[in-house]
Each structure stands twice: as C-alpha cells, then as structure tokens.
Amino acid sequence: MILAAKAVISSLLAGLLELDSVQAGQFLLSRPALVGPLLGALNGCVLEGARLGILIELIYIDFVPIGGVVSPNGAVAAAVSVLAHSWAGLDPSLAFFWGLFSGRMYCFVEYRLRSVRSRRNGVIDAEVKSQKERLHYWIADSLFSGSAVVSAYVFSFSAASVLAGSVLNTKAIVPAMNFAYSLMPWLGLSGLYFRFRTQIYKK
C-alpha cells in the first residue's frame, strides 16, 4: 500500500517535472539523469535511479527535438523504469528496457495531445474576434492536461509492470537482460562520441 502511494506521488511528480521538457521553463529539470535519482530517492533506490536515469539519457541523446519532432520522452522513461524497479520489484535491467519502451511509446500520446491542441486555435481566434482574451486560461489548461496525461501514463505503465512481474516469470530472462543492460553504457558513449566527431569533421 505504501509502495502504491509512493508510486502515485512519483507519477504526479513525474507529470510536473515533464512540463519542463517542452511546455514550461526548459531548465533541464526533466532530464532523465535528474528525474531518475529524484524519484529514486523518493522510492528508496537513489543509486539505481541515477544509473537508470543516466543510461536512458545517454540512449536518448541520439534524438534532437527540432522542428516539432516528437522525441522519445526521457522523463517518462526514467520515471517508469524507477517505479518498475522500486514498485514492481523488477531487476534494474528489465526496468531499464521497460522504461525505454514506455518513453518511446509516449511519442504517440504526445503526438495526439499536440493534434488535439490544434483544435483550440479556432476557439481562441473566435474569442479574440469577439474581444475576449483568455490566453492565460488556455496556457494553464495545456499545462494541466499535459501534466495529468503524463502522470496517468507513468502510473499505468508502472502498474502494468507490477502486473507483468506477478504473472510472468521474469527471473528466467534476467541473465540475458543483465548482459544486454551491461552493454548500454557503451552504446550511449558511442552516441556521445560520434555525434561530436561528426560535427568536428563536418565541412
């Protein structure tokens, strides 16, 4: 029960922090390397949280959010992986890959949210034409709905990992997952190295 309550609080916190990634501030508070240890500290696994967070960040560094491209969501991935480890009791390796998957899948949710928001333009235009200005309301609405969707998403994915952990024999594949997980830092470093090497040698 306490774990579930912590999961709810963590999901809400993840929803708030995620706002920083696009909609508010952009101070890098939503980066996985920070979300991971923060939620890890809340759930009693700060070290694993930091490890999961930085590895997710290294993997997601490959994606650049330019021109309105929806990149995989690092904050969501870090939050889900920390909760999958602390709440569902999954091994860090399994939690990591589950988190990566959830962050990638969130692209579709974000895409939908952005499409839905397009419909508001007509409403806002009509308001302004009738000499009514409520932009602060629409901004607040976007922030609140965005945060609520992220919180619900993180909680759902984490709850799914709890369910999967209790139904499936995940321990059976842990050695294979651990092996793949141990190679992830190198994959991340590869991304970090070649990204800048390309920039340096670009004519």
Add this chain to the structure above:
Amino acid sequence: MKADMHVNQVSRPVTAARPPFAAMFLRSFFIQAGWNYERNQNIGFAFALLPALRRVYGSTERFYSALLRNLEFFNTQPYMAGFILGNVAKMEEKLSAGPETAETIKIVSGVKQALASSFASIGDRIFWGRLKPMTTQLCLIVWTLGGFYGWLFTSRAEYPPVWLIMLGPVSGAAVYSLFSIYWRWKGLRAGFECGGTSNCGLDAMEWPRFIRRLSVLCFSFSVIITLAAFGLFIGLDCYGRPLPEIGFRLLLPLSVLAVHRAVHKLGYSIFWVIGLILLASLSLFFALGAGALNL
C-alpha cells in the same frame, strides 16, 4: 532592407515608455505551452507578447486585431524567442503610431517569420545540438571525478554519497539554465533595440565561430569520457585477468560501437541497435545457458 524602410516610414514618435520586459521575460518561459501542429508556438508567443501589446494599444479594438495577428503560425528555438519577441514588440509600437494597412502588417509578419527561422537554426545547433549533450558530459565528468562509476558498470556495488549523485545532473542543468536565461533576457532587449529590421539580433554574436568552439569543447569532453571509460573498464574490470579474456572483454564494447556506427550509417535509429543487442543476448542465453553470459 525594403521591409526595414517601410516599417520606419510608417513610424512616428512613439511613447517613451519601455515595454514591460520583466513580464515578457517571465512569460517567455511558457513560449512552448500549448504547442500544436497547426500553428506550433503561436499561443505561447502571443501570451508572452501580451504585456507589450497591452502597453501599446490598451484595450482598444486595435489590441485585439494585433493579438489575432500574433496568433498566426510561429515556430522558433524557445531560448532564442526573446529576439523575435523584442523585435515584434518594437514593430507593434511603430505600427501603433501609424495607420494599420495590409502592407505594413504583412511586413511585420514577414520579418517575424524570417527571424524565427534564422534563430531556430542557430538555437537548435547551440542548445539542442551541443549544450544539452554537454550537460550529460558534465554529469559523467562530475560523477567520475567523485568516484562514482555507476554509469559504466551496471551491476557494480557502489555506495556514493547522495550529494554526489545529485551534483552530477544538477551541475549540468545549472550551467545550461544560466546560459539559456541569459540569452532569453539578452535576446528580448537586443530584439527591442534593433526592432523592425529583418536582420535584428543575428549579429548579436559571431554565431558560427561560437558554434564551432562549442563543438570542439564537446568533442574534447567526449574523447576524455571515452578514454576514461576504457581506462576504468580495463583498470576495474579486466585487471588481473588472463590476456585473452581481457581481449575478449574489450571486444564487447568495441563491437557495440561498431554496430551502432554501422546502423547509424544505414539511417536507422538507436532502437535498432538495442533490438539487435537484446536479440543477441537472448539467443546466446537460450543457446548456451546463463553461464555463457556470466562475463
């Protein structure tokens, strides 16, 4: 240039009152709130510009007309939006002093969109392409200097202090945020100073040289981190083992680097590499058993 002249032609002496920079600056942190596919950052931009429009037009009909104009499509790099915000605030101020014609409105919109594209290109290369990855590098450097190698060894038992764990990501975020806040503010002021010109703010810095220097700095960090990773790997994981085993162990990260490079050159994302690694791990595990992966 024609655009600059025209905006200046319609301008008359305007109010000496400065635009509400502080309110616009604070609101610029929400420039991407309400991001939508139809008009991208239009809601956030209009929201940030609102104090300037109120100052210039009050609550007259022209205020709503100006607001509606600024709810058109808009997209730029969020940290560089200040340049355009300041510029548009200045142009609206000039517009308010003269008659509002279709041509003057078109010029304002043209300058705004042209600058948005230019600053998006510059900002993306600085912030998304270099500074953001640099914060990850800073995190790794802080952790490594503090003796926390959890980012490299996924199963190693370590007990770093919590302050060190938090210091890594916070240091990068702090450097990044200070820099981005500076440009948000400077952009707003500079944009207002040279407002009405279609090259306004583009000469605020020698951007290509700055970008080049950032690239060199980031690449240097990458080299240091990669060398440190291999050094730590050899020193902590391979030390004391027979030479063939060391060679085999070193082959694993090198293979990952090679596969990633090959997949990247083929135009596929990093998820394909992860899929390949997972597939190879599971295949080895089911074919040879857990012992084969106990490296």
